[in-house]
Amino acid sequence: MAKENTEVDAERETRTERTRAGDPTDTAPDQLISTDPGREGVAEQDDEPSGATETVIEAHGLDVYYGETRALDDVTIEIPSNRVTAMIGPSGCGKSTFLRCINRMNDLIDVARVEGDLLFDGVDVYADDVDPVALRRHVGMVFQHPNPFPKSIYDNVAYGLRVQGDTDDLDGRVEQALRRAALWEEVSDRLDDSALDLSGGQQQRLCIARAIAVDPAVILMDEPASALDPIATSKIEDLIDELAESYTVVIVTHNMQQAARISDRTAVFLTGGELVEVGPTREIFEDPEEDRVEDYITGKFG
Amino acid sequence: MTTDTNTDTDTVESVDPGLGRVSRLRGAVFRYVTFVASLVGVASLGVLLAYVFWDALGMDSAQPGWYAGFFLLVVAPFVGFVLRARTDAVAGEVALELFATVAGGIQGGFALVVVLDVIAGVDVWLSYFLTTIGPAVAVYLYGRLNRAASWTGLGILATGLLGPVAGTLLIGRIDVVVSGVGAPGIYLLTVTLPAALGVGLLVDRNEDLGDGRWATLALFALGVAGVLAADAVPGVSRSVWQLFVASFAAPTGYVVARNLADQERWSGLAGPGALVVGAGVLLLVDGPLGLVGPSPWFDWQFLTSPPSLTDPSTAGVYAPIVGSVFVIVLVAVFTLFLGVGAALYLEEYAGSSGLRGAVARLVRINISNLAGVPSVVYGLLGLAVFARLIGTGIGTVLTAALTLSLLILPIVIISAREAIAAVPDSQRRASYGMGATRWQTVRNVVLPRSLPGIMTGTILALGRAIGETAPLLMIGVPAFRRDEPTGLFTRTGALPRQVFTWADNPNPEFQYGVLAAGVVTLLVVLLTMNSIAILIRNKYERGDV
Numbered sequence A: 001m002a003k004e005n006t007e008v009d010a011e012r013e014t015r016t017e018r019t020r021a022g023d024p025t026d027t028a029p030d031q032l033i034s035t036d037p038g039r040e041g042v043a044e045q046d047d048e049p050s051g052a053t054e055t056v057i058e059a060h061g062l063d064v065y066y067g068e069t070r071a072l073d074d075v076t077i078e079i080p081s082n083r084v085t086a087m088i089g090p091s092g093c094g095k096s097t098f099l100r101c102i103n104r105m106n107d108l109i110d111v112a113r114v115e116g117d118l119l120f121d122g123v124d125v126y127a128d129d130v131d132p133v134a135l136r137r138h139v140g141m142v143f144q145h146p147n148p149f150p151k152s153i154y155d156n157v158a159y160g161l162r163v164q165g166d167t168d169d170l171d172g173r174v175e176q177a178l179r180r181a182a183l184w185e186e187v188s189d190r191l192d193d194s195a196l197d198l199s200g201g202q203q204q205r206l207c208i209a210r211a212i213a214v215d216p217a218v219i220l221m222d223e224p225a226s227a228l229d230p231i232a233t234s235k236i237e238d239l240i241d242e243l244a245e246s247y248t249v250v251i252v253t254h255n256m257q258q259a260a261r262i263s264d265r266t267a268v269f270l271t272g273g274e275l276v277e278v279g280p281t282r283e284i285f286e287d288p289e290e291d292r293v294e295d296y297i298t299g300k301f302g
Numbered sequence B: 001m002t003t004d005t006n007t008d009t010d011t012v013e014s015v016d017p018g019l020g021r022v023s024r025l026r027g028a029v030f031r032y033v034t035f036v037a038s039l040v041g042v043a044s045l046g047v048l049l050a051y052v053f054w055d056a057l058g059m060d061s062a063q064p065g066w067y068a069g070f071f072l073l074v075v076a077p078f079v080g081f082v083l084r085a086r087t088d089a090v091a092g093e094v095a096l097e098l099f100a101t102v103a104g105g106i107q108g109g110f111a112l113v114v115v116l117d118v119i120a121g122v123d124v125w126l127s128y129f130l131t132t133i134g135p136a137v138a139v140y141l142y143g144r145l146n147r148a149a150s151w152t153g154l155g156i157l158a159t160g161l162l163g164p165v166a167g168t169l170l171i172g173r174i175d176v177v178v179s180g181v182g183a184p185g186i187y188l189l190t191v192t193l194p195a196a197l198g199v200g201l202l203v204d205r206n207e208d209l210g211d212g213r214w215a216t217l218a219l220f221a222l223g224v225a226g227v228l229a230a231d232a233v234p235g236v237s238r239s240v241w242q243l244f245v246a247s248f249a250a251p252t253g254y255v256v257a258r259n260l261a262d263q264e265r266w267s268g269l270a271g272p273g274a275l276v277v278g279a280g281v282l283l284l285v286d287g288p289l290g291l292v293g294p295s296p297w298f299d300w301q302f303l304t305s306p307p308s309l310t311d312p313s314t315a316g317v318y319a320p321i322v323g324s325v326f327v328i329v330l331v332a333v334f335t336l337f338l339g340v341g342a343a344l345y346l347e348e349y350a351g352s353s354g355l356r357g358a359v360a361r362l363v364r365i366n367i368s369n370l371a372g373v374p375s376v377v378y379g380l381l382g383l384a385v386f387a388r389l390i391g392t393g394i395g396t397v398l399t400a401a402l403t404l405s406l407l408i409l410p411i412v413i414i415s416a417r418e419a420i421a422a423v424p425d426s427q428r429r430a431s432y433g434m435g436a437t438r439w440q441t442v443r444n445v446v447l448p449r450s451l452p453g454i455m456t457g458t459i460l461a462l463g464r465a466i467g468e469t470a471p472l473l474m475i476g477v478p479a480f481r482r483d484e485p486t487g488l489f490t491r492t493g494a495l496p497r498q499v500f501t502w503a504d505n506p507n508p509e510f511q512y513g514v515l516a517a518g519v520v521t522l523l524v525v526l527l528t529m530n531s532i533a534i535l536i537r538n539k540y541e542r543g544d545v
Helices: A002-017 A095-102 A132-136 A153-163 A170-180 A200-212 A230-243 A256-262 A281-286 A291-297 B002-008 B025-056 B064-087 B089-120 B122-145 B152-170 B175-181 B183-205 B212-232 B238-261 B263-289 B300-304 B318-349 B354-370 B375-390 B397-421 B425-433 B438-467 B470-474 B495-503 B508-542
Strands: A055-066 A069-080 A084-088 A112-120 A139-142 A218-222 A248-252 A265-270 A274-280
Touching: A055 A095, A055 A248, A069 A095, A069 A112, A069 A248, A069 A265, A084 A095, A084 A256, A095 A112, A095 A218, A095 A248, A095 A265, A132 A139, A132 B425, A139 A200, A139 B425, A153 A170, A153 A200, A153 B438, A170 A200, A200 A218, A200 A230, A200 B425, A230 A248, A230 A256, A256 A281, A265 A281, A265 A291, A274 A281, A274 A291, A281 A291, B025 B508, B064 B089, B064 B263, B089 B122, B089 B183, B089 B238, B089 B263, B089 B318, B089 B508, B122 B152, B122 B175, B122 B183, B175 B183, B183 B212, B183 B238, B212 B238, B238 B263, B300 B318, B300 B508, B318 B354, B318 B397, B318 B438, B318 B495, B354 B397, B375 B397, B375 B470, B397 B438, B397 B470, B425 B438, B438 B495, B438 B508, B470 B495, B495 B508
Parallel strands: A069 A274, A084 A248, A084 A265, A139 A218, A218 A248
Antiparallel strands: A055 A069, A055 A112, A265 A274
16 A cells, blocks of 8 residues: 555656646546545546536625625636636735635634525535535635644644544545645654644645545635745645646635646636636636736736 | 034944934833832742741751851752853753652642542542543543544543442442452552553653653552552551652652753753752751751641640641642632633633623623632632532531632633633634534644643632632631541631631740741642642743643
């Protein structure tokens, strides 16, 4: 088992060097056990995100209020599976709020109120019979600042599996998650050390390993690299590229170059919680339809 | 002023008049006023302590020659160490660690003897050990070794609920075992051996210390072989010896060994080492040299004799100490569960909006108010509600424990709330984001992270409870009692209450000597509890815990 994984890992190492566009043989050899029926049969990769995948998240007329303040204004968007979708926009434009709607983390904020429809795999996530705790087991999240628990590296990765009571082959799955997060090589000999002894970039990759250990369908990332240095950032970006082969990634970022580098589709939010434009990343950056989007992307404001 | 600057520094060609000195007169005055204020506070406390210790240790009967030796051998090295510790933070830390371990170990040993041997008795202890404590620890260890076992939490919970029931049924049916093995043997197996195994594990984990099995073996051998030494000392039974090996020898040995293994920490051992060696040399030479030392009131006889109202030379605090330890152990159990429970609810469960939020706000404000209610009022409450209405009895152990628990509960809740609120929200978000329920988040993230803070606050609050006198007066704790309490519903003496009684005694030897020795006993307990609390806090701030 361990030997096989090492080979898989070596293969991934070399694959990371290549760009995804020039890699037609890429057929995800390390497919995880799928718990999500919506992802079956979406193994092959295609750089042109033009309807080759299914829609996994859909919002229709989504409004969010914090008390009297409107944070999201009538947002309608479809997020395709196995793609990286980036949310960009100036501070306070509601892109993080939208992200937190998807796994109902806004529920933890007392004054937050959500109206409109948000569908995950066709199910309204705000329906009465949806338990936010169960939802979050399918929609993982990585936060802006690395926030590992003050436990061992092993216990951090195993956390999600343990809280779900799913502890078959724990060692193997912890190893697999660490390999997928490109961290195994660095920590394999010190799994019992405190996670807080890792560097910032390693901690963030650990948080990603923690999120993918439970094999979610979607991974939400809230500015995952904004607290890291350029080298750590580029490692995280490579990793996101990798993850999109098996997961749907929704990433909020302040950094437009980052969005252009790693995402397949981009959604631009502007002040007032308005989703102004969404489309393939290349179109958004090269030829946006809205003048306001062009102004924002070329740095005239924001 | 600007001209001043100009003449002083010729090299400066042109100084802008706006860059001269700004008046700091009021700031300087304020600074010195605050300095004097803190000096007065510290100095008055120091005078009080010196006065009490002087009387308790009977220092005026010593000869000048003894003082010369005392200063040369004990005070001078100690002051030198304190001066050195000012520049060497590690040294001070090691000294604190040693002090907290030694003092905590001795007092923990006392508490253990009182709780297990005097109050509970070996048969009761063995019953609960076999049915509750042993199985719970075994399940916990199994869970630690087998990471995949997810049932261990429930297993421990079940043991905690069912074990006491089974244990109560078992009492009286294991007399054969008790008389066969004997009390010291049972303590050796149930207390000394687990402590030795625990130290062995710690030694194994520490890379500098080598094989833990030797540490376990050494401690176990000390427990067995030391019995011979214990037989020679009056007042120390074989059972007492076993309990002290577990509570004093095991942690002290580990701490000393760990500090010895790390060369950077050696400087910290110098102070305590010099103190011990100096005192030892002084004890050895004062007889042959004909130096008359002090004749302390505060000595072994004082700690192990029952109190007296007529004969100062045989008066002691044994029964009141047993009473105080019994009460404070119960207070610790009550307040830890109630206090942490209330704090967790207020911080983690009660929302901030709506009806529940309003109720929670009201509770929070009132808890803060309750922390300021005079202790005598709590005494009145204890008398009316516990002693009379519920009928736990006037001046009984249970009444005292419940009353003191109410007294410190607000302090425990407030400090526990602060510790819980100090857990970063990012940790909670990480846990919820992984699909953890609120209980799982509290159990796995919030509680482990806030436990050191909760412990620190609780220990400081217990330190306050152990010295409280006014509530004890109100609930009718007897002024004088020679027998130690044997159960929850027996009337009990208590250390502060006994001190208060002696203060009224017309005999000056009671008023100065015995009273001071009683106060010193209280102070030593308090200082130890506070130093343990500081130790936990320091380690927590460094992230060791």
